[in-house]
Amino acid sequence: MNTTPLYRQLANHYLDAIRTGTLKAGERFPSIRLMMEKHAVSLSTAVQVCRALEDQGVLEARPRSGNFIRQPDKPKPPAPAAPVPLDSAVYVGIHQQVSSVLKASQQAAVKINFASAYCAPELYPLKTLQTHMAKTLRVDRHLLGAPGSACGNPVLRQVLARRALASKANMPAERIVITNGATEAINLALRAVTQPGDTVAVESPTFYGLLQILESLNLRVLEVPTTAHSGLNLFALEQMLKGPEPVRAMIVIPNLQNPLGSIMPDTHKARLVELCDEHGTVLIEDDTYGDLVDTEQPLSTLKHWDRNDNLIYCASLNKTLAPGIRLGWISAGRWHERVEMLKHTQTRGCEALSQLAVSAFMKSPSYERYLRRLRKILTEQRQQTSAAIIRYFPAGTRATAPRGGTLLWVELPRQLSAMTLFHEALKVGIQITPGDIFSNTQRFGHCLRIACGTPFSSRIDEALQTLGRLLDEQR
Amino acid sequence: MNTTPLYRQLANHYLDAIRTGTLKAGERFPSIRLMMEKHAVSLSTAVQVCRALEDQGVLEARPRSGNFIRQPDKPKPPAPAAPVPLDSAVYVGIHQQVSSVLKASQQAAVKINFASAYCAPELYPLKTLQTHMAKTLRVDRHLLGAPGSACGNPVLRQVLARRALASKANMPAERIVITNGATEAINLALRAVTQPGDTVAVESPTFYGLLQILESLNLRVLEVPTTAHSGLNLFALEQMLKGPEPVRAMIVIPNLQNPLGSIMPDTHKARLVELCDEHGTVLIEDDTYGDLVDTEQPLSTLKHWDRNDNLIYCASLNKTLAPGIRLGWISAGRWHERVEMLKHTQTRGCEALSQLAVSAFMKSPSYERYLRRLRKILTEQRQQTSAAIIRYFPAGTRATAPRGGTLLWVELPRQLSAMTLFHEALKVGIQITPGDIFSNTQRFGHCLRIACGTPFSSRIDEALQTLGRLLDEQR
Numbered sequence: 001m002n003t004t005p006l007y008r009q010l011a012n013h014y015l016d017a018i019r020t021g022t023l024k025a026g027e028r029f030p031s032i033r034l035m036m037e038k039h040a041v042s043l044s045t046a047v048q049v050c051r052a053l054e055d056q057g058v059l060e061a062r063p064r065s066g067n068f069i070r071q072p073d074k075p076k077p078p079a080p081a082a083p084v085p086l087d088s089a090v091y092v093g094i095h096q097q098v099s100s101v102l103k104a105s106q107q108a109a110v111k112i113n114f115a116s117a118y119c120a121p122e123l124y125p126l127k128t129l130q131t132h133m134a135k136t137l138r139v140d141r142h143l144l145g146a147p148g149s150a151c152g153n154p155v156l157r158q159v160l161a162r163r164a165l166a167s168k169a170n171m172p173a174e175r176i177v178i179t180n181g182a183t184e185a186i187n188l189a190l191r192a193v194t195q196p197g198d199t200v201a202v203e204s205p206t207f208y209g210l211l212q213i214l215e216s217l218n219l220r221v222l223e224v225p226t227t228a229h230s231g232l233n234l235f236a237l238e239q240m241l242k243g244p245e246p247v248r249a250m251i252v253i254p255n256l257q258n259p260l261g262s263i264m265p266d267t268h269k270a271r272l273v274e275l276c277d278e279h280g281t282v283l284i285e286d287d288t289y290g291d292l293v294d295t296e297q298p299l300s301t302l303k304h305w306d307r308n309d310n311l312i313y314c315a316s317l318n319k320t321l322a323p324g325i326r327l328g329w330i331s332a333g334r335w336h337e338r339v340e341m342l343k344h345t346q347t348r349g350c351e352a353l354s355q356l357a358v359s360a361f362m363k364s365p366s367y368e369r370y371l372r373r374l375r376k377i378l379t380e381q382r383q384q385t386s387a388a389i390i391r392y393f394p395a396g397t398r399a400t401a402p403r404g405g406t407l408l409w410v411e412l413p414r415q416l417s418a419m420t421l422f423h424e425a426l427k428v429g430i431q432i433t434p435g436d437i438f439s440n441t442q443r444f445g446h447c448l449r450i451a452c453g454t455p456f457s458s459r460i461d462e463a464l465q466t467l468g469r470l471l472d473e474q475r
Numbered sequence: 476m477n478t479t480p481l482y483r484q485l486a487n488h489y490l491d492a493i494r495t496g497t498l499k500a501g502e503r504f505p506s507i508r509l510m511m512e513k514h515a516v517s518l519s520t521a522v523q524v525c526r527a528l529e530d531q532g533v534l535e536a537r538p539r540s541g542n543f544i545r546q547p548d549k550p551k552p553p554a555p556a557a558p559v560p561l562d563s564a565v566y567v568g569i570h571q572q573v574s575s576v577l578k579a580s581q582q583a584a585v586k587i588n589f590a591s592a593y594c595a596p597e598l599y600p601l602k603t604l605q606t607h608m609a610k611t612l613r614v615d616r617h618l619l620g621a622p623g624s625a626c627g628n629p630v631l632r633q634v635l636a637r638r639a640l641a642s643k644a645n646m647p648a649e650r651i652v653i654t655n656g657a658t659e660a661i662n663l664a665l666r667a668v669t670q671p672g673d674t675v676a677v678e679s680p681t682f683y684g685l686l687q688i689l690e691s692l693n694l695r696v697l698e699v700p701t702t703a704h705s706g707l708n709l710f711a712l713e714q715m716l717k718g719p720e721p722v723r724a725m726i727v728i729p730n731l732q733n734p735l736g737s738i739m740p741d742t743h744k745a746r747l748v749e750l751c752d753e754h755g756t757v758l759i760e761d762d763t764y765g766d767l768v769d770t771e772q773p774l775s776t777l778k779h780w781d782r783n784d785n786l787i788y789c790a791s792l793n794k795t796l797a798p799g800i801r802l803g804w805i806s807a808g809r810w811h812e813r814v815e816m817l818k819h820t821q822t823r824g825c826e827a828l829s830q831l832a833v834s835a836f837m838k839s840p841s842y843e844r845y846l847r848r849l850r851k852i853l854t855e856q857r858q859q860t861s862a863a864i865i866r867y868f869p870a871g872t873r874a875t876a877p878r879g880g881t882l883l884w885v886e887l888p889r890q891l892s893a894m895t896l897f898h899e900a901l902k903v904g905i906q907i908t909p910g911d912i913f914s915n916t917q918r919f920g921h922c923l924r925i926a927c928g929t930p931f932s933s934r935i936d937e938a939l940q941t942l943g944r945l946l947d948e949q950r
Contacts, residue, residue, distance in 0.1 A: 121620030144799035145596030180822035216820040324619035347655035
């Protein structure tokens with residue numbers, strides 16, 4: 001699909017970063033070694049990138065010091081998109097069902113929790129983060145003396161902009177807004193581009209929290225079939241976009257979709273961006289799980305393929321860093337000013353302390369080390385849990401084998417009910433998430449989500465055995 | 476207006492607190508001395524309160540230990556309200572103007588800031604709060620290991636419920652939701668009770684941030700005349716409520732209105748609640764400044780007069796405790812479940828650390844001591860600033876003399892322009908807030924808000940003198 005040579009693609013990527021100010025004039029350019037590592041390219045490609053940028057007068061080589069950035073151009077203004085048309089979307093109406101599942105769980109005495117998408121506390125760098133917080137409190141005596149800046153702390157915004165480069169996305173720090181988690185980011189994205197009554201497309205199945213957000217904003221939802229193998233079904237999407245009803249926005253989790261764990265191939269990512277462009281549908285990317293993908297090279301984001309600034313990128317730190325850190329961010333492209341205004345009127349700027357502590361940690365080399373270790377642990381946990389499911393659950397059960405994260409999606413033989421299992425399991429202190437709440441359709445009644453964020457143990461093994469027994473009793 | 480004897484009113488107040496669980500069975504009842512202090516009642520009234528509650532079987536006296544609470548009744552279910560009709564409201568359309576004022580301020584090199592409603596950092600207990608935070612970090616190793624609870628930390632909710640009792644309002648802890656500041660609280664209140672296009676009444680002039688929130692939610696705004704003397708003009712409000720257009724909600728700052736500093740007399744508060752009840756208008760109370768009122772006895776809130784659970788109470792801690800603490804709360808009465816749901820879909824639960832640190836401080840006796848000292852300092856600062864304004868500003872200038880807080884509202888002779896002054900002053904590094912942005916009408920073009928949160932000094936005196944000179948040049 002992309003006929004531009006690889007070195008040219010990468011050179012363009014860094015050119016954009018320089019144009020938009022993420023990399024600044026006078027700064028050192030990423031080393032050949034770093035580029036090879038981050039982008040999984042050969043030595044010769046990395047060298048070609050630098051040479052191309054030197055030829056364009058963007059880099060200057062300083063003997064013994066490496067390459068430095070010369071002079072950035074001005075960013076180009078984004079081209080405007082035209083609005084276009086689909087099928088029959090529904091008002092979500094799922095909140096009652098989700099609430100009743102969540103309330104039942106809260107009221108039960110849960111001993112084994114397969115519902116939480118978080119990792120076990122001991123897998124997070126809690127001590128390191130608390131040390132950074134304590135240090136920030138000691139050093140910055142005026143931390144609480146001024147309100148947080150509206151768009152978030154500049155240091156954290158810069159750290160995030162730099163990291164985004166590695167997944168080949170350009171998000172200048174000045175166009176990032178720090179939010180209260182990805183939840184607020186997605187909320188702001190939807191408030192920025194939709195009106196109540198508009199239709200928004202989502203993957204099906206999708207994270208129930210997203211359906212709740214859509215319902216709270218009085219939006220209509222169009223569910224697009226999605227598979228564990230390659231994510232969103234683009235053919236189905238195209239048919240829907242060609243339908244009579246305009247689809248205002250589409251929300252996608254391209255890497256480690258929740259609940260399927262699917263990863264969209266690059267060609268699909270590129271085509272999705274193109275499709276949304278063609279139909280005037282705003283693409284909203286949720287990259288909350290991107291850092292949990294079990295590969296050394298970060299996968300590309302949808303944002304990377306976005307040429308017309310028709311995409312809003314959202315992400316969160318609380319799944320990768322700590323559940324108690326309520327930080328997310330949004331890079332809203334051409335809607336930046338509107339998102340900034342909405343953030344100001346919705347919650348004002350976030351508190352500074354956790355932003356500063358997180359920045360300090362993410363800037364240190366121990367962050368990457370921590371992520372590598374976490375990914376390895378989670379891979380093991382997924383494999384062990386998955387093996388136990390196949391061992392104990394009824395014949396015909398299938399489970400996904402995602403390339404990262406904590407979530408497994410389990411398909412039972414069709415005649416079995418995950419909702420019945422949910423209620424029976426709660427009675428014995430085991431919590432699962434029934435497939436029913438991941439969609440407004442009845443298509444996932446025989447599915448469930450099993451999270452394996454907690455290190456595998458005999459207790460977990462026994463709990464999975466119990467689930468298998470409860471399913472046998474349904475027959 | 477209220478013919479119930481004072482002791483009976485107070486007894487009912489505590490009865491409500493017991494019914495709703497803010498005071499629990501088995502707990503010690505407030506001492507006679509505390510009641511005298513908090514409610515400014517005589518010894519005999521306080522004694523009568525206890526006797527009445529003993530007679531009702533609610534209290535039992537234990538020799539040498541004081542009064543204890545016996546057995547709470549169940550709370551009564553709230554009576555439903557009927558929707559009713561008004562006049563001509565407008566879509567706000569003020570955001571551009573407010574933004575341009577705020578942007579101009581951000582771009583200027585401000586040396587003297589009369590625009591910030593916050594106190595100078597040195598007046599806040601920053602060190603104490605940071606110490607509480609550091610201690611929490613040391614003690615609670617798992618602070619960051621779990622997401623914050625959706626409605627907020629239970630300890631802080633209990634602290635706030637207790638404090639509310641002193642201002643004669645009953646807000647059970649279980650029906651309080653901790654928010655990201657009063658901004659989010661008011662946002663949630665409006666999202667809970669309105670639909671885009673609905674009309675909401677506000678005081679005029681009112682805080683421009685509120686007009687921005689209303690605009691961002693696509694609400695129509697009806698401005699009700701308000702005076703520095705006694706706040707909202709109830710006669711005008713009544714006429715508007717009787718008009719053809721239904722007013723869905725009314726937002727009021729009854730104590731230390733922003734920008735006027737007005738305090739509504741108790742009789743007005745009671746009547747306002749009644750009026751909104753009669754017309755099916757939801758009353759939203761913003762009590763952000765209540766703790767800054769310069770009196771020993773807390774003033775009553777509107778919530779105190781609310782008999783039909785037709786009121787949503789919002790408040791914040793960041794003006795009284797520290798600008799960097801982004802905590803507010805909402806007690807939404809019959810809309811509690813809906814607000815809880817919206818909070819969950821908007822930002823999830825707030826981070827725990829500042830909630831715990833603030834709770835520890837607010838539970839300690841030093842919190843009241845701190846507030847008393849702050850009020851005294853602010854009173855001095857208001858008096859000195861006000862005297863300088865009268866000295867330096869053109870003859871005919873009038874300034875409010877509010878009974879607390881940091882804000883003065885200054886009325887210039889009608890031919891003078893506060894917007895011109897704003898721009899001229901910015902050029903010499905002085906920031907004020909022009910009256911124009913406190914309303915969508917043109918009525919406050921000759922007014923400005925001067926905040927005196929910073930200790931008076933010769934620099935401030937000179938800056939006010941400069942403002943006076945700039946005004947003289949306008950003639």
